[in-house]
Amino acid sequence: xxxxxxxxxxxxxxxxxxxxxxxxxxxxxxxxxxxxxxxxxxxxxxxxxxxxxxxxxxxxxxxxxxx
Amino acid sequence: xxxxxxxxxxxxxxxxxxxxxxxxxxxxxxxxxxxxxxxxxxxxxxxxxxxxxxxxxxxxxxxxxxxxxxxxxxxxxxxxxxxxxxxxxxxxxxxxxxxxxxxxxxxxxxxxxxxxxxxxxxxxxxxxxxxxxxxxxxxxxxxxxxxxxxxxxxxxxxxxxxxxxxxxxxxxxxxxxxxxxxxxxxxxxxxx
Ligand code: SF4
Ligand code: SF4
Ligand code: SF4
Numbered sequence: 503x504x505x506x507x508x509x510x511x512x513x514x515x516x517x518x519x520x521x522x523x524x525x526x527x528x529x530x531x532x533x534x535x536x537x538x539x540x541x542x543x544x545x546x547x548x549x550x551x552x553x554x555x556x557x558x559x560x561x562x563x564x565x566x567x568x569x
Numbered sequence: 570x571x572x573x574x575x576x577x578x579x580x581x582x583x584x585x586x587x588x589x590x591x592x593x594x595x596x597x598x599x600x601x602x603x604x605x606x607x608x609x610x611x612x613x614x615x616x617x618x619x620x621x622x623x624x625x626x627x628x629x630x631x632x633x634x635x636x637x638x639x640x641x642x643x644x645x646x647x648x649x650x651x652x653x654x655x656x657x658x659x660x661x662x663x664x665x666x667x668x669x670x671x672x673x674x675x676x677x678x679x680x681x682x683x684x685x686x687x688x689x690x691x692x693x694x695x696x697x698x699x700x701x702x703x704x705x706x707x708x709x710x711x712x713x714x715x716x717x718x719x720x721x722x723x724x725x726x727x728x729x730x731x732x733x734x735x736x737x738x739x740x741x742x743x744x745x746x747x748x749x750x751x752x753x754x755x756x757x758x759x760x761x
Binding site: 514515517518519520521523524533535536537554555556557558559560 | 611615616617618620621622627631635642644645647650651652655735736737738739740741742743744747748750751753754755757758
């Protein structure tokens with residue numbers, strides 16, 4: 503079952519530093535092509551570790567959109 | 570726990586670098602690796618593998634600010650991580666870098682003489698003469714060492730300050746190398 507919450511990246515603010523990637527317990531967030539971080543919503547459990555470490559404040563933990 | 574890779578220990582390199590420069594300033598040249606490798610990976614690889622996995626400085630901030638809790642862990646002020654500030658800081662940084670290269674040129678051409686100082690925050694001159702025995706290498710090689718080490722130490726100190734105030738890796742939100750490699754990657758990905 504999918505978690506209630508999920509991480510969302512504001513690409514315009516992301517510095518593609520990789521801090522989120524290194525802290526995610528589920529390898530659900532990765533820097534893509536050096537441009538910005540991308541969340542694998544299937545894997546993400548919304549724990550918020552990435553949002554807590556992000557130096558640019560570009561990650562928000564949101565309610566998952568109802569399918 | 571994720572398996573540790575060899576490059577998870579590169580924070581040791583960051584400490585080693587500054588220690589070496591404390592004893593012999595010529596080691597400052599080794600810092601060129603931290604300049605050229607990220608650029609090469611961005612230009613040829615189109616990635617920020619350096620920032621994401623290899624940068625000893627980023628790892629050091631993570632260790633000190635995260636594991637050792639030397640950071641308030643408060644959100645970075647939004648302007649500090651904004652695009653205009655990042656680009657402005659990059660321009661400022663490159664200008665100061667260019668100035669440092671110019672000073673090296675002046676010493677090389679004999680127009681000015683070697684100054685054995687480390688300049689902090691582009692302002693404060695700290696005597697650093699014990700790290701160099703005059704005449705070991707051409708004067709410009711030594712001048713570049715002092716200049717380059719000044720830049721590295723200044724940015725480390727800035728990074729430590731924002732680490733203490735905000736998030737462990739707040740420096741990475743506006744680090745000139747990080748901004749430069751990200752812009753290169755964006756250009757590359759747009760073309761494809
Ligand atoms: S930690 Fe934040 S700024 Fe860094 S790559 Fe992840 S989302 Fe981007
Ligand atoms: S919220 Fe947790 S699981 Fe989801 S990407 Fe962030 S660190 Fe990974
Ligand atoms: S942004 Fe700068 S300090 Fe941070 S990982 Fe990249 S090169 Fe290192």
